[in-house]
Amino acid sequence: MAVDASTSARGDLILKNLTKSFGEFNAVDDLSLVIPKGSFFALLGPSGCGKTTTLRMIAGLEEPTSGSIFVGETDITDMKSYRRPVNTVFQNYALFPHLTIFENIAFGLRRRGIADTEVKVAVDKVLSLIELPELSERKPSQLSGGQQQRIAVARAIVNKPALLLLDEPLGALDLKLRRQMQIELKWIQTEVGITFVHVTHDQEEAMTMADTIAVMNKGKIEQMGTPEDLYDSPKTAFVANFLGQSNLIPGKVSGIDDNNLIVELFGTKVRVPKIRSSATGDSILVGIRPEKFRIAAEGKEAHGNVLTGGVISDVSYIGVSTQYQVEMPSGREINVFEQNDDDEEMLRKGARVVLSWEPNFTFALDSNDNPTGGSF
Amino acid sequence: MAAFKGTSAKVFGLTDNKSALPYLLLLPGLLWLALFFIIPIFSLGQMSTKVAGNETGEFIQGYRFSNYIDAFSTSMEQFSRSFLYGILATLIALAIAYPLAYAIAFKSGRWKNILLVLVVAPFFVSFLLRTIAWKQILGEEGPVVSALRALHLISPQTSITSSAFAVIMGLAYNFLPFMTLPLYASLERIDPRTLEAAGDLYANGFTTFRKVTFPLSMPGVIAGTLLTFIPAAGDYINATILGSPSNKMLGNVIEARFFKIVDYPAAAALSFTLMAAILILVTLYVRRAGTEELI
Numbered sequence: 001m002a003v004d005a006s007t008s009a010r011g012d013l014i015l016k017n018l019t020k021s022f023g024e025f026n027a028v029d030d031l032s033l034v035i036p037k038g039s040f041f042a043l044l045g046p047s048g049c050g051k052t053t054t055l056r057m058i059a060g061l062e063e064p065t066s067g068s069i070f071v072g073e074t075d076i077t078d079m080k081s082y083r084r085p086v087n088t089v090f091q092n093y094a095l096f097p098h099l100t101i102f103e104n105i106a107f108g109l110r111r112r113g114i115a116d117t118e119v120k121v122a123v124d125k126v127l128s129l130i131e132l133p134e135l136s137e138r139k140p141s142q143l144s145g146g147q148q149q150r151i152a153v154a155r156a157i158v159n160k161p162a163l164l165l166l167d168e169p170l171g172a173l174d175l176k177l178r179r180q181m182q183i184e185l186k187w188i189q190t191e192v193g194i195t196f197v198h199v200t201h202d203q204e205e206a207m208t209m210a211d212t213i214a215v216m217n218k219g220k221i222e223q224m225g226t227p228e229d230l231y232d233s234p235k236t237a238f239v240a241n242f243l244g245q246s247n248l249i250p251g252k253v254s255g256i257d258d259n260n261l262i263v264e265l266f267g268t269k270v271r272v273p274k275i276r277s278s279a280t281g282d283s284i285l286v287g288i289r290p291e292k293f294r295i296a297a298e299g300k301e302a303h304g305n306v307l308t309g310g311v312i313s314d315v316s317y318i319g320v321s322t323q324y325q326v327e328m329p330s331g332r333e334i335n336v337f338e339q340n341d342d343d344e345e346m347l348r349k350g351a352r353v354v355l356s357w358e359p360n361f362t363f364a365l366d367s368n369d370n371p372t373g374g375s376f
Numbered sequence: 377m378a379a380f381k382g383t384s385a386k387v388f389g390l391t392d393n394k395s396a397l398p399y400l401l402l403l404p405g406l407l408w409l410a411l412f413f414i415i416p417i418f419s420l421g422q423m424s425t426k427v428a429g430n431e432t433g434e435f436i437q438g439y440r441f442s443n444y445i446d447a448f449s450t451s452m453e454q455f456s457r458s459f460l461y462g463i464l465a466t467l468i469a470l471a472i473a474y475p476l477a478y479a480i481a482f483k484s485g486r487w488k489n490i491l492l493v494l495v496v497a498p499f500f501v502s503f504l505l506r507t508i509a510w511k512q513i514l515g516e517e518g519p520v521v522s523a524l525r526a527l528h529l530i531s532p533q534t535s536i537t538s539s540a541f542a543v544i545m546g547l548a549y550n551f552l553p554f555m556t557l558p559l560y561a562s563l564e565r566i567d568p569r570t571l572e573a574a575g576d577l578y579a580n581g582f583t584t585f586r587k588v589t590f591p592l593s594m595p596g597v598i599a600g601t602l603l604t605f606i607p608a609a610g611d612y613i614n615a616t617i618l619g620s621p622s623n624k625m626l627g628n629v630i631e632a633r634f635f636k637i638v639d640y641p642a643a644a645a646l647s648f649t650l651m652a653a654i655l656i657l658v659t660l661y662v663r664r665a666g667t668e669e670l671i
Contacts, residue, residue: 061572081575088576094569098591107587108577155577 011072012037013058013163013195018067020053020219027053029219031067035197035212037162040189042198042210046242050219051199055165058197059088071162082111087156088165092172093148095140101127101151102136108159126158129191146177153185157192166198170205182208203243207231215239217373233363235278237285238373240365246287247334248371251364253282260359266328270305270362277364285365290335292361295324295353302356310334312351322346326353424644433638440641447645451629458626458650459657461540462609465547469555469604470597472548477559477596478589482568495556503550507617510546511537514618538620546614554603562596563589598665606654626650 013035020028028050035041043051056062058069060081068077076084087108096104102123109119127133130150140148149169156164169185170178186209189196200206206213207227214224215238223230223239234240237248251270255262260271265286272286279285296302313333314325317340324336324347336355347353427438448455480491498506514520514537524530536542566589574584590597612627619625626646633643 059576061575080580081572082578082580086576088573090569090573090576092567092569094567094573096570096573096588096592098588098594107574107579111578111583159577 011162012070013197014070015054015058016068016070018054018057018069019065020050020057020062021065026219028057028064031219031221033214033221033224035195037072037195038193040186040196040198040209040211042200042206042213043216044200044203044206044213044242045216046201049216051201051216052167054216055088055167055197055199058163059086059165060084061088085162086165087159087161087163088167089152089156089169091168093140093152095148095151095155097140099139100136101132101138101140101143104140104151105155105158107155112159122158126154129188130154145173146181149173149181150184153188157188157194160192161194163195163197166196168200169198170200170202178205179208185209207243215242217242231289233276233278234287235365236373237365237369237371240287240363241373245290245335247290248285248287248365249332249334250367250371251284251286253279253284261364263364266307266309266330266332268307270307271359272362272364273360276360276362279364279366281366283367285367285369285371287363287365288357288361290323291321291337291339292357293334293336293338294356295326295336295338295347296356297347298352298354300354302354304356304358305362307334307355310353310355312347312349312353315346315349317346324353326355420644420647423640424648426641428639428641433640435640443641443645444649447633447642448649451626451646454624454626454629455650455653457624458609459653461544461547461615461625462605464544465551465608466555466601466605468544468548469552470601473552473555473559473600474597477556477563480560481563481566492560495553495560498553504613504617507546507550507613510542510549511617514542514545537618538623540619540623542618543614543623543625546618547608547611550611550614551604551608554607555600558599558603559593559596562593562599566592594665598662602658602661606658609654610650 013033015031015033015035018028018031018033019026031050031054043054045051053062057064060076060079060083064077068075070076071085076086096107099107105123105126106119109122114122123136124133127136130153132147132150132154135143135147135151140151143151149172152169153166166185170181173181182205185196189209198206198210210227212224213227213230215222215230217238223235230239230243234243234246237246240246240248249265251263251265253261254264254269256274257271259274261274261277261284263270263272263284263286270286272284277284294302298308307328309329310326312324313327316323319340321337321339324338326334326336328334334355422437423435424443425437425439425441426435426443427440428434429436476495480488480495484491512518516535516537521530521536524536525532530536570588570592571584574588575581579587609625610627612625612631615623615625615628616631630643630646630650633639633646
């Protein structure tokens with residue numbers, strides 16, 4: 001009856017043209033994706049983007065409207081959830097309140113008819129992996145949130161699935177514990193070598209843990225890549241704004257030199273590396289991350305790309321850095337983060353400043369992209 | 377308002393004592409219980425050891441504890457019948473109510489509230505009337521008998537009313553809401569994600585029910601069976617209306633002793649015996665069902 005997950009086909013997770021419609025609305029829209037075996041993969045997006053629905057289809061808790069799901073060579077699209085070589089760490093954990101921690105973790109093994117002695121060995125091993133061996137006879141309600149979270153992971157990985165799905169697993173924890181669990185989950189993943197598919201709306205969480213991130217929006221994947229790729233070379237305004245913050249400023253391409261586009265921005269010429277532009281036309285959005293700017297009082301020396309004529313309209317000091325809002329003569333606001341790493345005096349509101357940055361830190365998008373997409 | 381508060385606090389002698397509030401809240405209930413439960417129980421206890429006086433209805437305290445033995449030994453049959461009928465009615469009610477409560481809790485969607493109202497709707501009609509209605513439904517001219525006869529499931533001579541079957545059915549029917557509501561309450565509390573988690577951990581639908589849903593609904597099962605069994609075992613209306621003389625339960629005997637034979641001591645002794653027996657059985661049952669197994 002039960003599937004022996006450890007011997008069933010292992011390999012990459014492949015989603016082919018996966019679609020899930022609720023009436024007229026496509027929660028997941030023609031999604032195709034290959035998640036390599038053994039990777040830590042994050043589906044990142046705002047609520048309602050279809051990431052949880054995608055996860056539930058992989059788990060077998062939701063039936064796709066069309067498309068198919070493969071693990072290696074095996075088509076699991078129509079397989080019942082209890083037959084899939086897939087285990088899930090649920091949001092809020094869904095531990096069995098009436099069973100001890102030991103029996104919670106042993107649940108999947110027992111369903112597969114594994115002998116008591118082997119169950120004991122496997123459960124003890126996973127309990128020491130998550131460093132909670134002393135809790136085995138407790139009930140879930142006697143555990144803290146962080147402990148319950150680790151038990152939920154243990155209950156899933158003890159089955160050695162081909163694939164572990166994590167649905168916002170850290171959402172219920174406080175910030176400090178969340179940071180600690182991010183590191184721990186990453187460590188567990190390296191330790192057990194199972195493919196992790198992690199769904200989250202928290203970009204920091206995704207960037208800390210995942211090898212590859214797919215940013216989802218409206219049922220589709222906006223962009224997929226390593227955290228560095230996505231942050232440094234976003235291909236859409238949605239990605240530029242959802243991962244960190246971006247200043248997206250409309251500009252016009254006025255020429256080309258060896259490796260750079262020459263772009264007219266607020267009447268000044270700036271350089272943008274060709275390889276970091278995904279724009280096709282002459283009208284583009286120039287993207288600069290707030291922390292890439294250097295900010296100085298007007299009249300001071302500046303190099304690289306330079307914008308003059310800005311006036312500080314707002315200052316907030318947040319410890320490691322100071323955040324400035326600079327109003328350009330055209331009325332457009334630019335966000336600037338300045339590290340508090342020198343004893344130069346903080347610039348005051350109303351001060352006239354000159355902004356500069358290294359051309360290499362600039363990216364460019366098509367101007368028909370919505371420059372506020374993905375900002376929340 | 378402040379003046380009033382001060383006065384009332386003084387009256388109860390509770391100046392600046394917030395911990396007195398829970399007791400104040402308990403007071404009306406305790407008074408009610410004392411007046412209508414504890415005092416009657418005492419007088420019933422006193423009555424149970426009295427002996428008959430010279431006139432009918434006059435009883436003198438004689439501390440005759442053998443009243444209990446006499447009363448019990450003459451009504452053993454009705455006594456065991458009360459428990460048998462009570463248990464059977466409880467099992468039937470459980471078998472009907474569990475799927476019903478399950479469907480309302482998990483499958484009813486926006487019909488949930490309407491279905492819950494329907495479950496308690498019979499309470500709008502008096503208990504007595506509903507039982508008499510069952511007499512007609514199960515009667516010779518009623519739809520059940522004619523249908524069963526037409527299908528040759530029972531012989532033309534067999535009737536259903538005035539039988540143990542009718543009494544047990546009546547009991548199961550009358551106490552069904554007491555079974556359904558606690559079951560619903562405990563099923564509704566189950567996080568559907570724990571059921572998904574069971575499926576995710578290789579349990580098929582039946583195993584999920586056996587290992588997760590049912591154990592998690594145990595508080596409801598225990599509450600429901602107690603709320604059904606206790607009144608069913610003590611009931612006499614169903615046996616009176618739907619049964620024959622050979623289906624009499626202990627409640628009928630007590631009623632007869634009180635109101636027809638006017639043998640108050642025997643009636644009181646039987647009431648006490650029934651109460652004690654139910655108490656012992658319920659204690660054993662709750663122990664056996666194990667509070668440990670509950671959350």
